Amino acid sequence: MQTSVQSSVQSKSKETFLREIMKNRYLYLLTLPGVLFLIVFNYLPMVGLYLSFVDYNPMAGLYGMGSEFVGLDNFEFFFSSGDWVGITFNTLYLNSLFILTGLAVQIFMAVGLNEVAGNKFKKLTQSFMFLPNFLSWTVVSIFSIAIFSTDTGVINGILNALGMESINFYQDASTWPFILVLLKLWKGVGFGTVIYLATISSMDQEMFEAAKIDGASRFQSIIYLTLPMLKTTTIMLLILSVGGIFYGDFGMIFALIGDNPLLRPTTDVIDTYVYRALRMNNDIGMSSAVGLFQAFVGFVLVVSVNAITRKMSKDSALF
Amino acid sequence: MNHKSLGDRTMLFVFYAAIGLFSLMCVIPMWIALMASFTNELELIRNGYSLWIGNFDLTAYRLIFTGTGSVYRAYGVTIITTILGVILTVFLTSSFAYPLSVKSLKYRNKLAFFCYVTMVFNGGLVPTYILTTRFLHLQNSIWVLIIPAALNGFNVFLMKNYFSTLPEALAESAKIDGASEIYIYFKIILPLSMPILATIGLFAAIGYWNEWFRVLLFINDQQLFTLQFLIMRLQQQAEFLNSSLSAAARAALGGEMVPTIGIRVATAMVSIGPIILLYPFLQKYFIKGLTIGAVKG
Numbered sequence: 001m002q003t004s005v006q007s008s009v010q011s012k013s014k015e016t017f018l019r020e021i022m023k024n025r026y027l028y029l030l031t032l033p034g035v036l037f038l039i040v041f042n043y044l045p046m047v048g049l050y051l052s053f054v055d056y057n058p059m060a061g062l063y064g065m066g067s068e069f070v071g072l073d074n075f076e077f078f079f080s081s082g083d084w085v086g087i088t089f090n091t092l093y094l095n096s097l098f099i100l101t102g103l104a105v106q107i108f109m110a111v112g113l114n115e116v117a118g119n120k121f122k123k124l125t126q127s128f129m130f131l132p133n134f135l136s137w138t139v140v141s142i143f144s145i146a147i148f149s150t151d152t153g154v155i156n157g158i159l160n161a162l163g164m165e166s167i168n169f170y171q172d173a174s175t176w177p178f179i180l181v182l183l184k185l186w187k188g189v190g191f192g193t194v195i196y197l198a199t200i201s202s203m204d205q206e207m208f209e210a211a212k213i214d215g216a217s218r219f220q221s222i223i224y225l226t227l228p229m230l231k232t233t234t235i236m237l238l239i240l241s242v243g244g245i246f247y248g249d250f251g252m253i254f255a256l257i258g259d260n261p262l263l264r265p266t267t268d269v270i271d272t273y274v275y276r277a278l279r280m281n282n283d284i285g286m287s288s289a290v291g292l293f294q295a296f297v298g299f300v301l302v303v304s305v306n307a308i309t310r311k312m313s314k315d316s317a318l319f
Numbered sequence: 320m321n322h323k324s325l326g327d328r329t330m331l332f333v334f335y336a337a338i339g340l341f342s343l344m345c346v347i348p349m350w351i352a353l354m355a356s357f358t359n360e361l362e363l364i365r366n367g368y369s370l371w372i373g374n375f376d377l378t379a380y381r382l383i384f385t386g387t388g389s390v391y392r393a394y395g396v397t398i399i400t401t402i403l404g405v406i407l408t409v410f411l412t413s414s415f416a417y418p419l420s421v422k423s424l425k426y427r428n429k430l431a432f433f434c435y436v437t438m439v440f441n442g443g444l445v446p447t448y449i450l451t452t453r454f455l456h457l458q459n460s461i462w463v464l465i466i467p468a469a470l471n472g473f474n475v476f477l478m479k480n481y482f483s484t485l486p487e488a489l490a491e492s493a494k495i496d497g498a499s500e501i502y503i504y505f506k507i508i509l510p511l512s513m514p515i516l517a518t519i520g521l522f523a524a525i526g527y528w529n530e531w532f533r534v535l536l537f538i539n540d541q542q543l544f545t546l547q548f549l550i551m552r553l554q555q556q557a558e559f560l561n562s563s564l565s566a567a568a569r570a571a572l573g574g575e576m577v578p579t580i581g582i583r584v585a586t587a588m589v590s591i592g593p594i595i596l597l598y599p600f601l602q603k604y605f606i607k608g609l610t611i612g613a614v615k616g
Binding site for chain 1: 324326327330331334335337338339341342343344345346348349351352355363364366367368369410411412414415417418419421423424425426430433434437439440441442443444445446447448449450453454455466467469470475499500501504525528529530531532535547548550551554555580583584587590591594598601602605606609610
């Protein structure tokens, strides 16, 4: 008796599910390719994170999933090796520099572009700033050699002309945080500026008029009106970037300096380390453990930063 | 009325100077590289990169276009992956995003969540690598450069936002006239959505054009190198350059040295040519796309 009630409840929910699917079958059919794509390329790799807990053996079952379970051994190996301190520090340090300098320069440029009067000037400079965004890091690395190389680079050319000694940028690790910040700004500022500029131009213009009539200088209206109103956008973009703070920019670092061991002390980030562990040492277990560590911390960061933001100002929270 | 205080005039001056200087800095490296690509190699080594052509010389470009097949080949691969990739991206993204914008669809929020989760959490490099090579067997296949990049949460988000702005009455009245959802999607929704399709298409085009990471991971076959990967190989491995030059080209150079720097710079210039040509469109649609995201997000 009971089972028949249970099964009728079950079949009822199944029925509504099926009815909904049948009713909108064409719409669900349209989502099907996308759903399959997400399962294969996004969700299956998540299942693959299980590999962090095994001693990987490619012959053991589908996908190596039958490998021997070793618990946290892979994590222990990574954390006891001592490498993790340096690469975690570099990842966090470089990303913090990128985020903070990017934020400051983007807001400065957006506010400035909004203030300058000449339309031609504005258009031209904005086009120039936006262009590097479309170039890949490999092309940027060609430019970077033109600027920073020891014998032929522009900077050392200038230094020599001034009677100063050359700087061996490509052998001197201490200069790289600065160079990376510079190149990151070079490539990314135009993109961020567009978002801030759009936010500024969507602001209520009457308020600025009123401030002007009340005798506020333009400087004052920037400090007391524009900047405070940029808060929501700024915080939103900040949350997004904090979520990625544990992910090093592999594309940038690998393209710019390749596998140059001299520069590793300041430029080796989690992602370049994982790549090396995977491709050079073929250490599947350890490198996927590092990947999981990274994904987990990144996820916790997004969720907690979002929660804090939600407490402070609800509008700025992402979800 | 137009009288500005000293403070404001100083501020404006600072803005003009900073913006002007920064935007110049954005294009100068490109200019320097362009000049270097037309400069004689010996001159380049002796005097370094500069703002003007030292000793006009087209050897680097001549070698690229006649001395080695690898640049042509890479151009072909890059063009094919870009075209197929853009088509696939636009199709997958729009067909997934449109149902998410139909309010009568019961499970649309569940589907959206299913998609957006992938923006904050992913399996990372190693599982992806094993999946692609051991499970899907896509290594050394051109499809590995095309398929895995075709759908992402951010594009779905932008597109869904755009579809939501279209009036619902359009689809409703077509439905009353007996049109199927598929018909509505292809014949009514898509033609009205050209701006967002163009934006996402261009986002994707830039991504595919600049792809090299997947080549690094999954491709050993030189026949399938993309332009950007070729540039990286040229930059990081001098011997790769020498091995890719044909015997005839080396003979034609005579006793002269192979212009290593010149070829790198010239290849970079050749690879960004189409981007520069398309730049006015790119700028327009990218700004449009970003603004949709900024206003809605």
